[in-house]
Every structure is written in structure tokens, then in C-alpha cells.
Amino acid sequence: MTSPVQTRGFDSCDPSAIHAFLAETYGTDLRIRAGDDGYRLVHRSVDAGPFALATIGQTASLDIGVGEIDGLVICRARTARVDRTCDGATHQLAPGEVFLATRPGLPFAVGWHPGEVEVCVLDLAVLAQVATAAPARRPGRIRFTDIAPATAALARQWRTTTTYVRDVVLTNPIASTQPLVIGNAARMLAASALTVFPNTAVTDPTIEDRRDATTATLRRAIAFMDEHADLDITAADIADAAAVSLRAVQLAFRRHLNTTPMAYLRRVRLDRAHHDLLLADPRRDTVSAIASRWGFASHSRFTAWYHASYGVPPRETLSA
Template sequence: MTSTPVRAHEFDSRDPAAIHGFLSATYDPKLRIHSRKGYRLTHQRVDAGPFAIATTRQTGHLGIGANMLAGLVIARSRTARVDRACAGSADRLGPGEVFLVTRPGEPSSLRWYPGTVELCVLDLSVLAQVAVTAPARRPGSIRFTGLRPATTALARQWRDTVTFVNDVVLNSPAAGAQPLVIGNAARMLAAAALTVFPSTAFTEPTPADRRDATAVTLRRAITFLEDHADRDISAVDIAGAAGVSLRSVQLAFRRHLGTTPMAYLRRLRLVRAHHDLVRADPQRETVSAIASRWGFASHSRFTAWYHASYGVPPRETLHT
């Protein structure tokens, strides 16, 4: 397993040309901005590869025209008011609100008033890892049918997910350096986005999906998981290895084992982490490092799962 670089960037300027160049390079090469005199932009961003989280503050009135944003951009206004026009509709968004800046591939325009906005940028390929069927079955792109969360509870779920990723993954050097942790965090954000915002991502299993959810499919999937547990793999990768759709492999695990492919993978990685704890030198290894190596970003969650499975906390296994 190789380390995934997590990079932090900071930008602070009052120069309109520098601000335009920075925002264009970061979000959209054809971005258009209009600002008044005395404008200042402060931008702090942590880039983890498949996703990035940024906090950006500005002191003036900024007009933005976007043609093709890089990825899916989900915003949460902390203190600013934002007017957004996209796909023939116009919305006024206030502090605390969560929203899509635009649908992927569609232009939008924003008027951003003084204040702070939090941004999460997701690579579109990550959405496919948690939502679509295998390439051989029903190919197609995900389409968002709404730009706001379906409910206020779902908006709160998005805020909680971003806070968790920020606190547990991006602010933890040991966890943030592990590819399994970054991959899991990216898919967590993608799954949250597809749950929070109305979309065409989730469909019911077809008759073909149910027909393919066999014990043979399950054995193929489990063999793949056992051989690749140390890799950053998604449910779509598992389905592809089994030669069926994502719905089929999910149904196979539920039908025969009463679980999901990713929950089975988590259990398998817990076993591998246990083996590492048993063999590790406590003078050179830590529980957190071993947990992160196997994709467990939260030390407390790992400890709870480990204790439930082995009857002792992982620290006790390491020091025995």
C-alpha cells in the first residue's frame, strides 16, 4: 500500500487578477468573476486526491460565472448569503444552508456576499463507485434532480459527514496518509451526497440482478476481497471482479450472508489488523498506525469494533 499525499493550500489576496487566476486554476479554467474595489479573498483548502475540502472567505461582493466546474461542488454557507442561478431556477441561500453549486456539466452563476463558505469538491468518478451498476449492465451517468437537500435532516447529515472527514481524516497525519482511509472517506462523502441530494443514482434490482445474486457470485466476490483487502477497492470493483452488476453483488451478500460487500470487507480488514497487532513490536508500532493502515480512520470506532469481535481492546493485544 502506498501513501496518498494530502496537500494543504492557502491563498490570500486583494489583487483581482491573482484572485481570478487562482479560482480559475482551482475550479474552472473558464471561470468569470466580477468584484468591487477593496475586495479580499482568503482560501484554505486540503486536497486529498479524489476529494478536497476548502474554507473560503471574502469581504466584498463577488459575481461568479462557471461553465464547467472540476467535479461535484457541494457548498455550505457558514456566514455568507449566496444567490445562485442554474438550470432556469434562481435561489437565495443563507447562512447554514447546504447546496450544490450546479449540476455536473451545467453552467451556473453566483453572487456571493461577504462571509465564509465551506466547499467540498468530489471527483465524479467516486460517485460511480458507490452508485452505478457494472459497466456491462445499464451504463449511464448519474443525474442530480435537485440542488438542495431533500430534507433539513439530510442537510445536517451532510454537515456531520464533512466534519467527521475533516476532524478524523484530514486533521490526522497518520490516518490521512493511508490510501485505504482516503478512499473510504471519498466514498463516504459520495454516498452522503447521493443520499442528501435528489438524484437518479439508486434503483431497485432488476430481474437479471436477482438472477445473478447466486452463491457462485458470492464466492467470486469473497475470493476477490481476500486477495485485495489491502487495496483501495469499492463495491463497483467487487461487482466487476464477480462479473455482475453492483445490485447483484449487493443482493448476493444480503441474501446469503445478511451483510453488504463493504461491511464484509471491513470485517476482513479487522481480522488482518488483528494479525498485525499480534505480531507487532509495541515499541515500534501503535494501534492507530495499524488501524489506519487497514482503512480505519476513527480510533474510537476501530476500538469498539475490535473489542466486540475479540473481547479485549486492541491495545491489550498489542502489548500481550
């Protein structure tokens, strides 16, 4: 299988080349103004499709005007200071701070002082997958009401999430080829963004949601998971298959099984991985390859879940 993950590096002191590269990479109109002494830009990125992570370093103070970007752009100022202006408001960000570069669909400008910035660009469709309601009750486009995390603890959560995705998921040559793994990572980032930054996404169950959280809903959801566990299905897909809202299906699983839809799906995939381990040839197959096939990017997490469920480490099942 061809890896959906594309790694790219760029290093230049040529203003024209830098402008062209950034415009192509971020698909938008850019205006860049630097000092007379010139500058160097180093850009390292990993594009996984529904999301991309990049580390960008530069050696001069730059003023950058950015047109509309059809995605959520979340930044962490690693060593640089950043002055960010959007929708008439200006914020000064210090090294270490996490912030939204822009609200989706709005142009913005940054005054970027020398140093490094980490950027995550997240497809808005992934946010909708995580936050969507039933088809008849879908909210409007999610609107973020503040560019800063709600608390310092939530800012740390964002840093922890991106570190896991970058260092565990994207650096795993087996896991990063699997659509289940990439889809899970994208939704992990989206869920974290919706938790970290204040927004208008609806999270509380409605009266209709509580009414629909029945055992019939649960059966329809479980049947869909059993049939499609090998595909990159989302909680919104499960809710659509059960013909209820996402909140209703979440409430049904919590009410009747004391779990969540995605935790139940993980258990289904763990059972499928167990079955594959039982049938695998230890001379050709590996635990990591089988785990990745079923959406488990972290070998240590998979081993812990497997041992808790089956009483032995997965390598013992494979060897047997």
C-alpha cells in the same frame, strides 16, 4: 509513504491574484466582478485527490461566473448569503443552507455576499463507483434533479459527513497517508451526496440482479476481497470480479450473510489488523498506525469494533 493529502492556504486583496488562484484551483474559466472598494479573499483547502474540501471567506459582494467544472460541487453557506444561478434558474441561499453549486457539466453564476462558504468538490468517478450497475447495464451519467437536499435531516447528514471527513480523516497525520482511508472517505462523501440530493441513480435491484444473487456470486466476491483487502477496492470492483451487478452482489451478501459487501470487507481488514497486532513490536508499532494501514481512520471506532470482535482493546493485543 508520501501523503496524498495536500493542504493549501491563500490570503490576498489583489483581484488579479485572486482570479488566477481560483482559476488554477478549480480548473475553469472565471469571471469575477466586485465593488469599487476592493475585497479580500481567504481560501483554506485540503485536496485529497478524489475529493477536496475548502473553506472560503471574503469581505465584499462578488458576482462570479464559473465555466463547466468536471466534478460535483457541493456548498454550505456558513455565514454568507449566496444567490446561485444555473440552467436558467436562480436560488437564494441563506447562511447554514447546503446546496449544489452546479449540476455536473453546466456553467453557473453566484452572487456571493460577505462571509464564509464551505465547498466540497467530488470526482464524478467516485459517484460512479458508488452507484454503478453491471458493465452491460451501466446507467448514463448521473443527473441531479434538484440543488437542495430532499429534507432538513439529510442536510444535517451532509454536514455531519463533511465534519467527520475534515476533522477525523484529514487531520489524522497517519491515516491521511493511507490510500484505503482516503478511498473510503471519498466513497463516504459520494454515498452521502447520492442520498442527500435527488438524482437519477438506479438503486432498486432488477430481476437479473435477484437471479444473480447466488452463493456462487458470494464465493467469487469473498475470494476477491480476501486476495485484494490491502488495496483500495470498491464495491463496484467486487461486483466486477464476481461478474454481476453491484445490486446483485449487495443482494447476495444481504440474502446469505445478512450484511453488506463493504461491511464484510471491513471485517476482513479487521482480521488482518488483528493479525498485525499479534506480530507487532510494541516498542516500534502503534495501534493507530496498524489501524490506518487497514483503512481505519477513527481510532475510537476501530477500538470499538476490535473490542466487540475480540473481547479486548487493541492496545492489549499489541502489548501482549
